[in-house]
Amino acid sequence: MFGAKGSGKSAIIYKLISAKLKTQMELGRTLGADIILKQITRVGKKILLQIWDIIGEKQFRMMLPIYSRGAAGAILVFDMSREESIDESKEWLELFKSGQETIQPRIPIILAGNKADLVENRSLIYQRAKKLVIDHDLIEYMEVSAKTGENIQELFTTLIDTILIERGFY
Ligand SMILES: Nc1nc2c(ncn2[C@@H]2O[C@H](COP(=O)(O)OP(=O)(O)O)[C@@H](O)[C@H]2O)c(=O)[nH]1
Numbered sequence: 001m002f003g004a005k006g007s008g009k010s011a012i013i014y015k016l017i018s019a020k021l022k023t024q025m026e027l028g029r030t031l032g033a034d035i036i037l038k039q040i041t042r043v044g045k046k047i048l049l050q051i052w053d054i055i056g057e058k059q060f061r062m063m064l065p066i067y068s069r070g071a072a073g074a075i076l077v078f079d080m081s082r083e084e085s086i087d088e089s090k091e092w093l094e095l096f097k098s099g100q101e102t103i104q105p106r107i108p109i110i111l112a113g114n115k116a117d118l119v120e121n122r123s124l125i126y127q128r129a130k131k132l133v134i135d136h137d138l139i140e141y142m143e144v145s146a147k148t149g150e151n152i153q154e155l156f157t158t159l160i161d162t163i164l165i166e167r168g169f170y
């Protein structure tokens with residue numbers, strides 16, 4: 001999980017795990033990266049997810065390429081309620097990709113627009129997000145809400161299924 005501070009990365013993970021929206025205070029501030037484990041079942045197989053909640057503070061941005069190196073897949077989160085957040089996502093994405101070895105196969109990345117519950121007119125954001133998906137060869141754009149739970153399960157299962165398919169498990 002990567003993206004700007006405040007986009008809701010930690011809230012999404014906690015929604016996945018405990019189905020409760022926690023406040024910033026309860027979550028605590030992310031330092032470097034928090035690692036969260038969750039066991040899930042896909043098509044009868046038990047999978048242990050290791051979710052890395054990577055710091056989104058600008059001054060720690062140089063850490064992202066290091067963390068991106070070992071990832072099997074990634075979710076780039078932006079805040080739909082902040083207009084400039086899609087443009088910022090482009091920078092996070094380029095930074096993430098700069099850490100990837102050119103010889104390794106590209107890993108699947110999903111773009112997640114979070115805080116869908118706060119946004120009434122989603123069509124403009126949708127168009128810009130779709131452009132980012134196409135320009136950067138991402139697998140999908142999904143609108144989610146860590147508050148209502150909209151698309152939170154689907155976000156992770158879409159990424160996991162893509163990884164499993166690409167690795168020949170399906
Ligand atoms: N309304 C709304 N608020 C959210 C949502 N997701 C996160 N937040 C709030 O946004 C703030 C930042 O969330 P946090 O998970 O700490 O962001 P992070 O820095 O990316 O980990 C917190 O106050 C959350 O309660 C959401 O889907 N809807």
Ligand SMILES: [Mg+2]
Pocket residue numbers: 009010011027029030053
């Ligand atoms: Mg956080």
